[in-house]
Amino acid sequence: MNHKIFLRIQERLLNIEKEHEVKILYAVESGSRAWGFESTDSDYDVRFIYCHKKDWYLYILPKRDVIEYPIIDEYDYSGWDLQKALFLINKSNPVIFEWFRSPIVYYKEDFFFDKATEISKLYFSPISSIYHYLHMGKRNNREFLQGENVKIKKYFYVLRPVLACQWIEEKNEPPPMEFSTLLSLISDKELLNAVNTLLEKKKSGAELGLEPRVEIINNYIDEKITHIEKIIIGYDSRKKPDASFLNRNFVQILDHYNSYFYKI
Template sequence: MKEKILKTITQIEKDYNVKIVYACESGSRAWGFPSKDSDYDVRFVYVHEKDHYLSIDPVGVGTKRDVIELPINDLLDMNGWELTKALKLFRKSNPPLLEWLQSTIVYYEAFSTIDRMKNLHREVFAPHSCLYHYLNMARNNYREYLQGENVKIKKYFYVLRPVLAAKWIEEFNEFPPLEFQTLLEKMIPAGEIKDAVAILLERKMSGDELDVEPRIYIINQFLNEEIVRLEAYAKSLNVHIPDPTGQLDELFRDTLEEVWDK
């Protein structure tokens, strides 16, 4: 599959006259709990030629789109963000982008751009922003999928993962790892809850459908209590993040030189 992804990257660069600087896995494969029928969720960052930026219309306005989205098929979901869009989101500590940078499944990386972004990671990390992102995700998924007496069991992971990510931020004041197994090991102490989640994880990864089944009370109770507690914690935070715009402007200009002047 990697060969197909690399061929697609080459074709994107040709079709859109861009250079891709990074491509990674972002979905359940990166989280460590793919199903047997999981597709590949590939996300990438790309940069246009210099002249594309030297115009009266900025990227993202009118016809100058700041995303490339390929048609989704049964196996591959692939889309990317233009570099200035990515850097503006990076400045805001955007969790999806930070997850891309932390992915352990990297399909392609060229030039120094991503390494430099990773070096700036701690300077832009905003715990309150990331907490609200994960808690909103957890609360919405909990309300949508886990309210009835019978629920789609596999949806527990779409609440568990953001809750455990938020707990990681609370405990370590850093962006959480992607891998669900790491979050489970560190964030839930030994006992009934951890055992129940571990059994679900084993079933999911072994290929069980995990369709509609009676809800798991002990996990529901844990999730509900943690969401309420973590929301109160998030409201208590008062964090000031220095503006990194100057450094990101420099990174952008250096990338243009590095990519297109070689």
């Protein structure tokens, strides 16, 4: 990534902290740039986790737990409050698990990151994650890849979740964000060459409009979706730690960063 862009994003994150009186704990790139199949004009999808000072949470009525901004000049900023982030870890939400595996990290508080990644290992649910990616892959396949001519770039929005399901099945762990790492699961050289050809076109900035569908890729997708639908029946839900475990970690993180608010 361009160093000036990286610094610009970090500076914007500092301004967000001041504007909302929060402490950003972790900030990453999400979306196509983190997946590794961005086009030259793709947005920068900056996602972050933040916390307020401890007293902010001692309130009866619920408060807004997200920070969002409209997209300006290809920069998209959105963040989740710590409490919301831990709640989503508790639900084994695949999106937040992806954030912890982003190859592009704009900012990281080590204490929080170490805590959060250790916690997430205890809450990862293979069946919840497979259902998430399977639903995504089936929906995109149904909407974009069924005609004789298809939007070629949409192949990546089907292949990524399908390969994520295969990763979970084979390795029993959250899938990586990088599409190139997921591609290591494909052993068929002809299929791999077909996918890589499309990948190079997309990354070069070539306009990928409607083109004849690539049968070898469509066949692979259909076979994998059918396979995943069969094997998911045998998955059991993983038992989670008691809720008090998550509460203790929430308080420990707040205590650790509470002093930050009295230094600014």
